[in-house]
Amino acid sequence: MTNINPLIQPFQIQVSEEALQDLKTRLVRTRWTELPETGWERGAPQSYIRDLADYWQHRYDWRAQEEALNKLPQYTTVIDGQQIHFIHVQSLEAEATPLLLLHGWPGSFVEFLDTIDELTNPQAHGREGAQAFHLVIPSLPGFGFSAPLAESGWTPGRMAEAMVQLMDRLGYERYGVQGGDTGAFVASEMGRLAPERIIGIHLNAMFTFPSGEEGELDALSEEEQARLARMETFNDGYLQIQSKSPHTLAFGLGDSPVGQLAWIMEIFMKWTSPAETLPEEIIHLDRLLTNVSLYWFTGTAGSAAQVYYESAHDESAWLPKEKGTVPTGVLVSLSQDMSVRALAEKDHAIVHWSECPVGGHFYAMEQPQRYAEEVRTFFGNV
Numbered sequence: 001m002t003n004i005n006p007l008i009q010p011f012q013i014q015v016s017e018e019a020l021q022d023l024k025t026r027l028v029r030t031r032w033t034e035l036p037e038t039g040w041e042r043g044a045p046q047s048y049i050r051d052l053a054d055y056w057q058h059r060y061d062w063r064a065q066e067e068a069l070n071k072l073p074q075y076t077t078v079i080d081g082q083q084i085h086f087i088h089v090q091s092l093e094a095e096a097t098p099l100l101l102l103h104g105w106p107g108s109f110v111e112f113l114d115t116i117d118e119l120t121n122p123q124a125h126g127r128e129g130a131q132a133f134h135l136v137i138p139s140l141p142g143f144g145f146s147a148p149l150a151e152s153g154w155t156p157g158r159m160a161e162a163m164v165q166l167m168d169r170l171g172y173e174r175y176g177v178q179g180g181d182t183g184a185f186v187a188s189e190m191g192r193l194a195p196e197r198i199i200g201i202h203l204n205a206m207f208t209f210p211s212g213e214e215g216e217l218d219a220l221s222e223e224e225q226a227r228l229a230r231m232e233t234f235n236d237g238y239l240q241i242q243s244k245s246p247h248t249l250a251f252g253l254g255d256s257p258v259g260q261l262a263w264i265m266e267i268f269m270k271w272t273s274p275a276e277t278l279p280e281e282i283i284h285l286d287r288l289l290t291n292v293s294l295y296w297f298t299g300t301a302g303s304a305a306q307v308y309y310e311s312a313h314d315e316s317a318w319l320p321k322e323k324g325t326v327p328t329g330v331l332v333s334l335s336q337d338m339s340v341r342a343l344a345e346k347d348h349a350i351v352h353w354s355e356c357p358v359g360g361h362f363y364a365m366e367q368p369q370r371y372a373e374e375v376r377t378f379f380g381n382v
Contacts, residue, residue: 104181250302
């Protein structure tokens with residue numbers, strides 16, 4: 001640890017044998033609904049989910065994954081009444097840059113596992129030691145082991161306040177932040193809360209919204225127009241439910257592992273790239289199931305969905321804000337993201353913009369080496 005703080009406690013993952021057997025029993029007793037066999041246009045096909053459930057039950061080894069995760073230094077602390085779980089991997093390089101990595105939904109800290117050694121130990125990967133990072137990888141409030149939520153009201157802004165406090169508690173006076181999806185919103189809010197502390201913000205899977213100003217879209221390229229059109233046409237069923245009825249959703253996903261499995265895997269199918277490729281052909285199936293298992297064992301389907309409700313009902317989120325001043329870099333997946341630079345520059349101090357034809361929404365999982373290179377390049381420049 002950077003400093004010894006009595007408010008921070010070591011943590012190890014310890015899923016009980018009873019919980020493991022309960023999962024297997026529920027998988028065996030799944031009541032499969034008869035559905036017409038179609039493609040993915042109506043959601044996850046039953047034959048596909050049956051195969052994954054069978055693998056989860058018979059071949060996936062949670063204990064091996066748990067052992068591997070517990071080799072990483074993990075901790076918990078309580079901030080604003082909420083338990084916060086995080087991984088803290090310090091580089092052996094003395095001049096390493098502290099960097100906070102923030103996940104989104106339906107991800108977790110698992111998103112970054114394949115990037116940890118790339119970023120903390122660059123010399124092992126043919127890079128200079130000066131490109132090293134000390135990594136802090138939290139579970140956002142309501143996700144994974146940062147649960148259960150002690151109360152409602154955990155908006156991205158409040159999460160940002162907690163993350164600033166976490167870095168302060170770890171003794172990091174100056175640091176970078178990288179975030180995708182919900183993590184991109186939290187990272188941006190951190191830049192407004194503590195611009196003097198943050199050396200740079202790197203974002204992926206971020207959203208940019210038109211302000212409604214006359215003529216602001218006139219100069220956009222055909223590709224940028226297509227990205228905005230994608231925002232109007234993509235399947236936002238998950239968003240509508242999680243932003244309006246997260247509690248009702250929780251009853252089903254918290255009781256049925258197959259329900260939880262299908263809910264997450266449909267999103268990975270739709271948001272990974274190439275679009276017609278099954279997610280397990282892009283990300284190892286064990287890694288995908290470790291992410292699903294974390295949601296299941298921690299019972300956080302409902303609490304993780306709360307951020308959608310909080311964001312949709314947070315009036316302050318839609319009020320005009322001053323443009324951010326922290327140097328900001330953006331990685332855009334050309335196949336998945338909806339970010340437009342001209343719109344991003346209205347809210348952020350954009351100094352780096354990278355459009356990538358390879359990789360999708362879960363960039364750190366799909367393209368860990370490219371992701372690490374993007375992060376190194378951006379923070380090397382700022």
